[in-house]
Amino acid sequence: MHPEQADFDPRNLHLSEQELMYTGHLACPGCGATLGLRLALKVLGPKTVLVLPACCMAVTNGPYPYSALQVPVLQVAFETAAISAAGVRAGLDAQGQKDVNVVAWAGDGGTFDIGFGALSAAVERNDNILYVCYDNEAYMNTGIQRSSATPYGAWTMTTPAGGLKAEPKKNIVEILAAHGIPYAATASIAFPEDFSRKIRKAMSIPGTKFIHLWVSCPTGHKSEERYSIKIARLGVETGVFPLYEVEQGFQYRINHEPAFLEIKKYLELQGRFRHLSEEQVNAIQRNVEWEWKRLRAKVASGNELAMPASKTVMVPEESASPRTHPFDKV
């Protein structure tokens, strides 16, 4: 395409044409999660080990003996993504393979709920991994049941009409920011260049990095497959899903100023929200505005703070010459 054309079509994507995913995988048509992984692998490259717990991706990757991914993948138990990745990292480091990326790729179920403990521990230990949570806002793999990432008012099989999800969505990035994680960010499949930049940035920082990727799920969100990107985009442009990053747990930066379109535009394209009353929609709208106020306050306060003294990162040293044990002296 004409490079000059790009100036006036800023949404023409500048992404790599290297593929690390085969076609023929078993994802639903229009799956946002698969697209997210395809994009991520383009940035991460072939020297990447992917750690995949039980989630949609673990199934769509293909049954034995097929694999849709062209990087080594370790499929692990549901709640162990973070620690398995840390184990892989330790194993590779022990064998001198420090230039291989280790990336945990888990759904919201394995991150917000059953895998939460392991994630919190990995972040607290500052294990040197990238953890990407692809969030389709429910346990989709097992057939659309609610998770703590399911937003207020959404229908799922365990929050049916009459008992819609009454709790707000858990804010995973804020929780990890409270851990002092070196780098955490939100991302959306509708903004792939932003997502790519965040992966690149994350991989340049030692320690634990977390990206919360919003992905559409036509099957679970009861939306039209062709609108997968459009819905993701609207999620950002209505302010429901802000794009921001936070470093060292306190330095916030908003990456995209949304157009703050009416939230209705986002909700009406998804059947899972069709049970909402007008009051509930208004409540959601007000809440989005409130959350933005809070986010902006964090940006402001972060700008005023300097790096706390205790946060000077301690990197455990490797002994240049290992000491011998007294028992080894003959």
Next chain:
Amino acid sequence: MRTVLKGNGAVAQAVRMARTQVICAYPITPQTSIVEELAAMVSSGQLNSRFIKVESEHSSMAGCIGAASTGARTFTATSSQGLALMHEMLHWAAGARLPIVMVNVNRGLGPGWSLWADQSDSVAQRDTGWMQIYCQSCQEVFDTVIQAFEVSQRVLLPSMVMLDGFFLSHTYEDMDLPEPGLIDGFLHPLCVPHKIDIEKPATLGSMVAPDRYMEFRKKIDLAHQQALGVWTEVDNQWSALTGRSYGLLDEYRMQDAELVLVATATPASTARVVVDDLRERAIPAGLLRLRVFRPFPAAALCNALGNRKKVVVLDRSCSYGHHGAFHQEIKSALYELPASAHPEVRGIIAGLGGRDITAEDLEEMLLRAWQNKLSETVTWWNTLPEAVVR
């Protein structure tokens, strides 16, 4: 060199001398000093290992699986509740055919919260596909952990090495530590054929349909059968280097024994004295210590126990609803022998939750068996009787 170490200390030394590369562990009484000693050795540079201080035992095993999948030598240790928490991942490690070595300090399960010696924890994991070995001395613990690294990587099955909580973990013994060079020469470099490899990208552990799953499981069982021979082979090789060997079964005065006590771990060590005592009284007693429990040495057991008059099996656990595990498994193995060769088998459940099994207890058990006073198939030893006799 000769030194004095407690059981946990022997474990730590073995892990160090095996040049373990990744350790993921969580403290739990009475395993804690293993973890602490390893942490100290890593911090001081005496052990070049990555030690992930995980937040739970479930993560201990998950972390080991992650590391072992890259082809690194891995180790963890736990006990009781920790081992129970790990249960899902024990299945996973064996199914993934990873040569992880774990020491389990045998301790009772709650509730009633118990900290003391009891084999219920490891017995409950006998179906997971892990190899299981019960040790009776600190020297044996050291030697077995080293042997386990070697056997595990040959047959690609994880190993669980047991020592009794407090009785062995915290009891000091004088023992011999080989030179590092001997261990380095003994242990082959670790090679996991299906490891994570950037040059050969593949997915490990994906969904397997019914038409393909059983073969993987059959291969685990076949590996266990193969492992019986490998344990013996490795034991012989170890013996050639150190003069010490243990075998699958440890027999004491069994040649002409008519009354046999089958026991494991520290009670077996106590039982030698009892056997000697009974022999003094012209009772043809013998001791068979079951060392390797998984893979189950059925043939060797049948050989050892066939045609004996009476066999008493000591269990420090109970598979509720159906006796102790060792008792069941030995009887089922003996069933393969012709009926005429079947000994009379009695089971004793003793020592749960750390209740002491004394030499007197063991002598009493054997005498009663000899005098046909063990009427029940299974006797709960040294416990309060029921008020109502059913």
Next chain:
Amino acid sequence: MVELEPKVLEEVPGTSYSDHPTLPMRTGTWKYLQPRYEDKLPPCSNACPAGNDISKILALLSSGDLEGAVQWLRAGNPFPATLGRVCAHFCERSCNRDSLGGALAIHGLERFLGDHSPQESSVVQSATGRTVGVVGAGPAGITSAYLLARAGHEVHVFDDKPQAGGFLRTGIPGFRLPKDILDKELALVETAGVHFHQNTRVGRDIDFEELQNRFDAVIVAAGFHASRPLNVPGSGQTHVYHGIDLLERLAAGEKLRIPGTVAVLGGGNTAIDVARSLLRIGSTPVIVYRRTEVEMPAISAEIEEAKAEGVAFHFLAAPSRIVQDGDRIVALECQKMRLGEPDASGRRAPVPLFGSEFCLPVSAVVAAIGEIADLGFLPDNLRNDWLRGQKMFKEDFRGVFLAGDVATSRGTVAAAVGSGRQVAAAVDRYLRGEQPLIENPVLTSLWPRALNYDQMAEAESLNPAYFVPKVRCQVHGSSQKTSVKWAVGEARRCLGCGTCNNCLNCYHWCPDVAIQIASAGSALGIDLEHCKGCGICVEECPRGAMSMVEVG
């Protein structure tokens, strides 16, 4: 690789180890809708009566390929410099960029490209040995002649005027279309191989039947050169002129003077051109029109210019009588009108208000109330068919084709060029012995909503002043040189509606990696064996250049 169908246990790996690509899983077999690449007609081309392939021309220009853009433009249109001055630019009104920073100045770009002399001469196909005779050297006749000559046929154009151009020469004043510009365009037509025979009137100097005998095909593009008569008492007077005659005399260089106030009757471009021409020879024109400005068929920018120059307008008045004093005209008696119900043209019809006569003091009257055809030279049977409205411009009628106003009555240069283009295609097929196509293959029209506005950002016009009528008309002069930088920059604002430009968005957005970039070049292909038909590509295509269709 792991053994796919193991026969013995040893061929099974120790654990679940998967290294076979998922390609054999034909995940595309369940869909009932699938995508395809389908360029659509952009609204600008859809609106262009001349059929200019605007998005492709602008794509070439935006990449800096000026020569390529000029060649592609002139491949179908011999009059870009002309149309870039006189066309009503319907393209700009339909430009989708309108809501994203402002419509493209397509008209100005056409002028810019038309003024740029092509470096290479146009490609002419090898001679076919077939011949074509064209009656009328107006925009329609010349367009069809030019295209047929490029197609390799031998083309002769017969015209009764001294110089070629038709209304371009005689009907449009020099201040709207400088004649040197026209001559440059005609020179290129001659270079393409067209033979002009001026001062030759068919029916007088040469018979129509002779044309039919001499040539394999005949195109009648005689235009509407006869004035509609003014049926008002006194219209036979000396100082009553007809608009097109007047313009022709002025174009020929006659030093005409019509002092005083002159009533110009009519509301079309001719009336405006006449009025503005009268200004330039010292008269005081007043346009008398029976409807209002809103209903005037003239180009609105021209109306604005006329007003700015000082032309007076008198609306809702129709002539009833020319008042004479001897052989002088002293006044034009008019009747006031009101607007009634819409008539056949869709405009509200003027209804006379009885008893509302009034007098406009004038010294001359110019009737510019419409032109009609003069097809006396046609044999009776053909002329009767034409009168009965046979669509001869599309289908062969014994080798005679109609082009331009005589075929379409549309009255604009752009329509004439477009008609000439269609006829040339029909004649070319006819000469090759192929069945004439009833309809030109038309791409699916693009409706504005098919454009993915999410993908577009605003880009303002580089010269918003361009759209001010005064400025727009100012650049009619050939001394106004518009810079290449502006042209390329403006062309880059083109969204390329309905035209795939290989932006690769479809490729990047596909979750199934089912869109492939061909290894050589940048053509895109869809792997239908694996495409699940989700439709994201079609939805996210910024230009609407893809469609979903049913499978099978």
